[in-house]
Amino acid sequence: MDRDYLQPATLSCPQASRVFAEQSYVVEIPDCHKPRMGSCGIAGCINIDGSLISGSKIEKMITTMSERENGLGSGFVAYGLFPDFAEEYCMQFLFESEEAQAETEELLSHWVYMIKDEKVPTFPQRSMTPPFPLVWRYFVRPKKGTEVYIRTGLNEEDYMVRLVMSINETIPGSCCVSSGKDMAVFKGSGYAREIAKFYDISRYKGNMWLSHSRFPTNSPGWWAGSHPISILDWSVCHNGEITSYGVNRKLVEMAGYKCTLLTDSEVVTYLWDLMVRRHRLPVTATAFAMAPWYYKDIERLPDNERRLANQLRITYKEAFLNGPFSILVGRSDPVTMIALADRKKLRPLVMGVSADGNSVYAASEECAIKSVQPDAEIWATRAGNPAIVKVGEGIVRRGTEDPFLGAI
Amino acid sequence: MSKEVETMMIDAGHRNDLGHPLDYRELNRLIREAICAGEERLVLMNVIGQRYIASATSNPNTRIEIHGTPGNDLGAFLNGGTIEVFGNAQDVTANTMNDGMIIVHGNSGDITGLAARGGTLLVKGNSGYRVGIHIKEFEGVGVKLVIGGFVNDYLGEYMAGGTILILGQGVEDSPVGLHVGAGMHGGRIYVRGPVEKHQLGPGACLAEMNDKDFKTVDTLIDQYEKAFSVEIDRSIEYSKIIPLDSRPFRGHYDSTTI
Numbered sequence: 001m002d003r004d005y006l007q008p009a010t011l012s013c014p015q016a017s018r019v020f021a022e023q024s025y026v027v028e029i030p031d032c033h034k035p036r037m038g039s040c041g042i043a044g045c046i047n048i049d050g051s052l053i054s055g056s057k058i059e060k061m062i063t064t065m066s067e068r069e070n071g072l073g074s075g076f077v078a079y080g081l082f083p084d085f086a087e088e089y090c091m092q093f094l095f096e097s098e099e100a101q102a103e104t105e106e107l108l109s110h111w112v113y114m115i116k117d118e119k120v121p122t123f124p125q126r127s128m129t130p131p132f133p134l135v136w137r138y139f140v141r142p143k144k145g146t147e148v149y150i151r152t153g154l155n156e157e158d159y160m161v162r163l164v165m166s167i168n169e170t171i172p173g174s175c176c177v178s179s180g181k182d183m184a185v186f187k188g189s190g191y192a193r194e195i196a197k198f199y200d201i202s203r204y205k206g207n208m209w210l211s212h213s214r215f216p217t218n219s220p221g222w223w224a225g226s227h228p229i230s231i232l233d234w235s236v237c238h239n240g241e242i243t244s245y246g247v248n249r250k251l252v253e254m255a256g257y258k259c260t261l262l263t264d265s266e267v268v269t270y271l272w273d274l275m276v277r278r279h280r281l282p283v284t285a286t287a288f289a290m291a292p293w294y295y296k297d298i299e300r301l302p303d304n305e306r307r308l309a310n311q312l313r314i315t316y317k318e319a320f321l322n323g324p325f326s327i328l329v330g331r332s333d334p335v336t337m338i339a340l341a342d343r344k345k346l347r348p349l350v351m352g353v354s355a356d357g358n359s360v361y362a363a364s365e366e367c368a369i370k371s372v373q374p375d376a377e378i379w380a381t382r383a384g385n386p387a388i389v390k391v392g393e394g395i396v397r398r399g400t401e402d403p404f405l406g407a408i
Numbered sequence: 409m410s411k412e413v414e415t416m417m418i419d420a421g422h423r424n425d426l427g428h429p430l431d432y433r434e435l436n437r438l439i440r441e442a443i444c445a446g447e448e449r450l451v452l453m454n455v456i457g458q459r460y461i462a463s464a465t466s467n468p469n470t471r472i473e474i475h476g477t478p479g480n481d482l483g484a485f486l487n488g489g490t491i492e493v494f495g496n497a498q499d500v501t502a503n504t505m506n507d508g509m510i511i512v513h514g515n516s517g518d519i520t521g522l523a524a525r526g527g528t529l530l531v532k533g534n535s536g537y538r539v540g541i542h543i544k545e546f547e548g549v550g551v552k553l554v555i556g557g558f559v560n561d562y563l564g565e566y567m568a569g570g571t572i573l574i575l576g577q578g579v580e581d582s583p584v585g586l587h588v589g590a591g592m593h594g595g596r597i598y599v600r601g602p603v604e605k606h607q608l609g610p611g612a613c614l615a616e617m618n619d620k621d622f623k624t625v626d627t628l629i630d631q632y633e634k635a636f637s638v639e640i641d642r643s644i645e646y647s648k649i650i651p652l653d654s655r656p657f658r659g660h661y662d663s664t665t666i
Contacts, residue, residue: 063428067432067479344537345536348499350517366457366498366517371456380518383560
């Protein structure tokens with residue numbers, strides 16, 4: 001019980017000094033009485049000069065929007081997390097049992113050199129529902145030159161994707177939640193504040209954080225299905241529904257990705273990996289393919305852009321994400337944050353930049369940004385128009401430019 | 409703002425031991441009880457994302473000042489009184505407003521004025537997508553939305569009545585996006601600046617300004633100038649958007665309708 005917020009007004013009228021009432025009005029409403037309504041919340045922050053941000057900052061951002069979640073999943077991803085192991089792939093796992101872990105380690109031993117492994121410290125909260133998974137982290141290097149490696153005929157990154165996919169698909173009770181360099185995903189089933197405490201997010205420091213609080217609509221809330229959903233150094237926090245899931249899934253499955261997380265959002269992660277890393281498309285072109293303009297609006301573009309736009313729509317018609325969404329996408333080398341809303345702006349997304357221009361934020365609601373940066377300048381991206389922020393380069397796009405300007 | 413009126417201040421920025429700001433239910437209960445107890449001037453400090461602030465307030469003498477960032481659905485079902493925001497408002501401001509006034513000294517988010525039926529909303533800066541979606545009027549009583557800067561796509565979508573004025577300050581080309589007035593069948597949109605035909609949605613068309621329109625626009629600009637202590641250049645040409653037809657679905661569902 002606390003009455004600190006009940007202050008008499010003193011600014012403009014000193015005589016108005018009566019406190020409204022004697023009894024306290026601060027009552028903790030038990031979570032079971034909170035209405036189960038909302039929508040996912042997403043939040044991200046990045047420091048352009050690469051200086052480190054404590055996890056407690058992103059925790060404050062995402063918990064400010066606690067109205068949006070319903071306790072069925074939350075997660076965080078940090079970039080620039082392991083400077084000592086920046087060249088190794090950091091594979092972070094959720095294991096249901098020690099058998100699952102043993103089986104996974106057996107498979108890993110054939111595929112990768114183990115540089116270091118450690119238990120990720122977790123602190124189960126009383127308010128959370130057991131059982132809690134084992135969380136383990138392995139720093140690995142692909143076993144190049146071995147028979148397994150040569151037989152796959154893949155490059156290093158595709159080899160790692162294949163490894164993650166086969167673990168997630170074949171080993172029961174084992175899920176690789178992140179597999180990139182210099183980054184890790186911390187996610188689970190619970191409210192954002194619970195997951196933050198479960199992993200003690202405040203102990204980590206990174207130059208970029210993305211986070212998500214979940215309100216699952218058409219998929220189950222479970223540990224592995226929480227966001228961010230990550231493959232290699234890509235991670236995606238998604239608010240919305242992908243109604244074109246079937247078509248998108250066909251495209252990524254034909255490219256070798258396995259959809260195992262029981263949620264529509266995972267295709268978005270695989271699409272970014274497929275289109276930007278494997279097909280080498282610029283981020284702006286990828287965003288256009290995911291959230292394209294109407295054909296009648298494309299007609300009004302200048303010649304070159306119109307041709308490009310039409311070709312993207314036709315070539316990548318299966319990458320068109322139909323339905324409402326706003327997504328935050330992260331990747332490393334250099335650490336990049338991409339914020340994108342669907343082509344009709346059916347989900348909220350606002351950006352903010354601190355007065356000194358060094359810290360850039362993206363969130364579902366402005367209050368999340370203002371809670372950690374009261375002096376932030378706020379702007380909104382346009383529908384289907386990506387905002388791109390890079391460590392070392394700054395705000396590459398604000399998300400309000402013409403569609404193909406600053407294509408990178 | 410006379411200084412004789414007693415003011416009650418509520419600090420909404422207090423965080424509990426879970427790290428959450430003051431819950432919106434508690435904040436709104438405080439506001440409601442204060443209004444019931446006869447308070448007419450409320451100042452909310454450090455507001456950080458609390459939703460539904462001052463919803464369904466109906467005392468026309470109530471004046472609520474908000475410092476910080478109010479959450480979604482600010483002034484939902486507002487039925488009287490004035491809300492003044494010193495900062496930006498988030499999404500769905502003035503949801504189904506019936507009467508009263510909301511003044512935002514900043515920007516407002518998407519779906520501003522959703523389904524509003526009366527009252528006035530003045531936004532000093534810009535607004536987002538779907539401003540004035542499905543606003544209405546009945547027997548001459550309708551909502552008036554004034555946005556000082558630009559708005560994005562789907563302005564006045566499914567509009568059934570009411571008045572929207574976009575002032576387009578600080579914008580060189582058109583201050584409105586695409587699909588303006590898509591599916592509208594009532595009301596009027598005034599845009600201080602150019603609007604091309606391709607920006608219009610189905611069911612909307614451009615029209616000439618008449619004397620009555622200029623009078624309406626002048627009254628709204630007077631209100632805007634007074635609220636924000638600024639001066640608006642009235643010499644710029646207006647575009648007026650009205651529905652093609654007040655009954656766009658005539659005959660579509662019932663062949664006997666006239």
